[in-house]
Amino acid sequence: MTPNSDNADKYRVKSLDHAIDVVEALADGGRDGLAVTEVATAVGMSKSSAYSILQTLLRRGFVASQGSGPTRRYRLGLSFAYLGDRVTSQTGLREVAMPYLEELTRAAGLTSRLAIFDEGYAVAIGRVDGPGTIRIAPFLGRRELPHATAIGKAMLATLGDDEIHRIIKSTGLPARGPNTIVDVDTLLRDLRRTAERGYAVDDEEDTAGVVCIGASVLDRTGTCVGAISVTALKHEMRADAVAEIGVLVRRYADTITAELGGR
Amino acid sequence: MTPNSDNADKYRVKSLDHAIDVVEALADGGRDGLAVTEVATAVGMSKSSAYSILQTLLRRGFVASQGSGPTRRYRLGLSFAYLGDRVTSQTGLREVAMPYLEELTRAAGLTSRLAIFDEGYAVAIGRVDGPGTIRIAPFLGRRELPHATAIGKAMLATLGDDEIHRIIKSTGLPARGPNTIVDVDTLLRDLRRTAERGYAVDDEEDTAGVVCIGASVLDRTGTCVGAISVTALKHEMRADAVAEIGVLVRRYADTITAELGGR
DNA sequence: GATCTTGTTCGGTATCACCAAACGGGGTTA
DNA sequence: TAACCCCGTTTGGTGATACCGAACAAGATC
Numbered sequence: 001m002t003p004n005s006d007n008a009d010k011y012r013v014k015s016l017d018h019a020i021d022v023v024e025a026l027a028d029g030g031r032d033g034l035a036v037t038e039v040a041t042a043v044g045m046s047k048s049s050a051y052s053i054l055q056t057l058l059r060r061g062f063v064a065s066q067g068s069g070p071t072r073r074y075r076l077g078l079s080f081a082y083l084g085d086r087v088t089s090q091t092g093l094r095e096v097a098m099p100y101l102e103e104l105t106r107a108a109g110l111t112s113r114l115a116i117f118d119e120g121y122a123v124a125i126g127r128v129d130g131p132g133t134i135r136i137a138p139f140l141g142r143r144e145l146p147h148a149t150a151i152g153k154a155m156l157a158t159l160g161d162d163e164i165h166r167i168i169k170s171t172g173l174p175a176r177g178p179n180t181i182v183d184v185d186t187l188l189r190d191l192r193r194t195a196e197r198g199y200a201v202d203d204e205e206d207t208a209g210v211v212c213i214g215a216s217v218l219d220r221t222g223t224c225v226g227a228i229s230v231t232a233l234k235h236e237m238r239a240d241a242v243a244e245i246g247v248l249v250r251r252y253a254d255t256i257t258a259e260l261g262g263r
Numbered sequence: 264m265t266p267n268s269d270n271a272d273k274y275r276v277k278s279l280d281h282a283i284d285v286v287e288a289l290a291d292g293g294r295d296g297l298a299v300t301e302v303a304t305a306v307g308m309s310k311s312s313a314y315s316i317l318q319t320l321l322r323r324g325f326v327a328s329q330g331s332g333p334t335r336r337y338r339l340g341l342s343f344a345y346l347g348d349r350v351t352s353q354t355g356l357r358e359v360a361m362p363y364l365e366e367l368t369r370a371a372g373l374t375s376r377l378a379i380f381d382e383g384y385a386v387a388i389g390r391v392d393g394p395g396t397i398r399i400a401p402f403l404g405r406r407e408l409p410h411a412t413a414i415g416k417a418m419l420a421t422l423g424d425d426e427i428h429r430i431i432k433s434t435g436l437p438a439r440g441p442n443t444i445v446d447v448d449t450l451l452r453d454l455r456r457t458a459e460r461g462y463a464v465d466d467e468e469d470t471a472g473v474v475c476i477g478a479s480v481l482d483r484t485g486t487c488v489g490a491i492s493v494t495a496l497k498h499e500m501r502a503d504a505v506a507e508i509g510v511l512v513r514r515y516a517d518t519i520t521a522e523l524g525g526r
Numbered sequence: 527g528a529t530c531t532t533g534t535t536c537g538g539t540a541t542c543a544c545c546a547a548a549c550g551g552g553g554t555t556a
Numbered sequence: 557t558a559a560c561c562c563c564g565t566t567t568g569g570t571g572a573t574a575c576c577g578a579a580c581a582a583g584a585t586c
Binding site for chain 4: 527528534537539542543548551553556
Binding site: 010011012013015016017019020023027030031051052053055056057059060062064075076077078079080081082083084085086087088089090091092098099102118123125128129131139140141142143 | 314
């Protein structure tokens, strides 16, 4: 009899799950990687088990190793770069949008990003860094809260109220930055305003000191397939520049939408 | 008694290997993904096994599914985008080089790429698409032959002869394009010339109709950490433009090298 | 509305993933 | 230079489990 027989283990391949634990440990392992013992303790398994998993991943290019003997260290391999590139290309949206994103970055002088919807969350699949020395390095592929980001709110604003309720019921409205909207009615008002003016504003709602402005991208059927945004430090942005940049972002989003056959 | 007891299975986690087979099948599965049955036949396992693996990967975000019931299809998930971005960022080279790569693309009007060495192969970790309508879409993270690409030859040219022999012994000198160098002595001569003028030229050696020009990037210890290159269609490039662009690529490579503290 | 195709569920068994402990080789210190 | 220590690598045994075959169910197609 299992101690807690919840059905979380149904159709779960345990050893694969453990291997994923190893991979995620390596992702957080930093530049110079992790030793076998460090991996084993990080994921809570025996040294030899971790070793077998690492060897298997190594042979497939999912981890790389440097050094040998007692100084050997493991880090993520380039197979992830390959598959990651395929994933972000698979939608097709990325190929169309990236050139315009580069234009937008040049025009606004700010880092810009491209995101899609994934299970209610906003996920960036493209990025063009701006010229500024400030390097707000937003990783690709990480899930971001829809209600606390410009890119998320831009996408939410294209949906019906029932769909919005369904999403925020699963993600919740957790506070992230000083101004995060944690109230449903306030969020709905903000989304209505977003839809009217055509762009979403995140004023320190996700991260203190950071302002984002985003706009949605539609496909030929009129459904939202993603959004683009620009990011700036609050103290570098004049208050009256927000509307100006908002219109700019909206214009580029419309261009991409048109390219996709949308209207 | 195993039929063929070669030690290829030492420290191999079979179920993990199978899961990787599934992942690679999905990578080739195209935009709209694969059904469970298609996955099972592609990797040669039972439907239910494939199902368990897919469910496990699904819960961790490594695959995504659309549809339900008999129309359900699976494709790669965004966790790969996240990890892939971390891998390409982990070297640190990418953060430094990408802004210059964008400049280079603008200056040359051509698609440019950034690559590193991986087990003797050249692997692209960054790319900036040029304005041309031709979209030579070189995937990131895929291993490319060192002797048949500008980016690979640029890196080889920084090594000693013994190191070069060690690498081409493992990769071989297979023909890829009309002008692939398949002879060791010819390759060594080409590499010496590459070292002298500072840039490598791939004149239809990897792909027919495609010309690449690359130059190496060094770190502060003077060892080669990667290379950059530009790609063009042969019929669009004047013969005398090669030297001109070669100097340009060399200059940007030097700039990146200097940024890394190299000399 | 009948039928076919395909995703999902279930149970048994041979396989194998996991652990503990031993081995061996660099790195470090005295 | 030599002894110690630490850590990656190897091995063998066993209890858990990954895999398969077959049955079930739910849409799609005509």
